[in-house]
Amino acid sequence: MKDSETRTRILQTAKRLFYEQGYNNTGINQVIDEAGIARASLYHHFSSKRDLLTAYLEEMSEQFVKELNVHLSPLKEPRKRLLGFFDYWIEKQYNTSFGGCHVVKISAEAIKADQVLFQQAATHKENLKQFIATQVNLLPARESQSLTKELLTETLFLLLEGAIVNATIQRNNEPLKQARKIAARLI
Template sequence: MKKLRGQIVIDKILDTAERLFYEQGYCNTGINQVIEEADIAKASLYKHFESKTDLLVAYLQRFHERWFGRLEAFVHNEPNPKNKLLAVIDYHRERQQIREFGGCPFIKANEEAGATDPRVRAEIQRAKLRVKAFIAELVAQSGHKRILADDELTQLLFLAVEGGVVEASIFKQTNDLEFAKDILQKLI
């Protein structure tokens, strides 16, 4: 029972940190605000997270696991191997709409903390490389036209999605992700 209560507290802290870090940014979010909005004691936060950076890393890890699980499920709902590649773009488009074009949490965290903390940078790199590896698997299984080599198509799709998410954040629309999808359809 004690372990369950501990997990509930951790989830409250991480839920609050996720919302605040994404909406306000890491640097603009103070530990006291997280404590107050999570409605927990200061000791509870420090029992589970020794520092604000530890909290950021834990948030990034949990966020990535949840996000990636949804990506896999979304893509694997598509039976056609070529269309799985297009589904990667559709997933990113959908997530940007859900997040009201707030951009990529990893890029945001990298800009604020990745340059100064190697643990944060490593976590962000791990998340991005996992997505790229997932795309590479899909490319290899897609039976695409071979206009591009597998590694070239993988890199193109990865960069198109990353750039499309940045554009969605800046212009508050998903037109560039749709454009990337149209181009990809011609290549697969």
């Protein structure tokens, strides 16, 4: 097996395990066993479980952006792209059995005291907010708009984040569907 294939296999296994059962409930031995690799191979690519977590967060953030871009690429109008963001999450929650956001899940259990990991998570969320801000700034001005563009951006971001968490807790997409309806009224 090529070196890059081994790294990919380790990372794919860790992604699945960290997302499905959590970082703290996943041991290095389980990653090694399920990836079908030697211990030395894991430590050749990742110096520690924390290093593997850092790579996981990077990979998941990149994957998220790619998936979102594919989902939104047919949508050209900012309003449709903003609502498409909610649609993306409705589909993603369904496809992951309401697993929720990887960053929120990892943050809840592993990032508390680690400034580097905290910054990775914060950057991911800030990038999401920036995506929303870009689309909001492209919306045509409306006289009846009671929210500034900055406040609308923050409102949509928090609405989406809260809906994702609630959909995960409730194990259904109703919170996201309701949030999408609210967003449609706001924009």
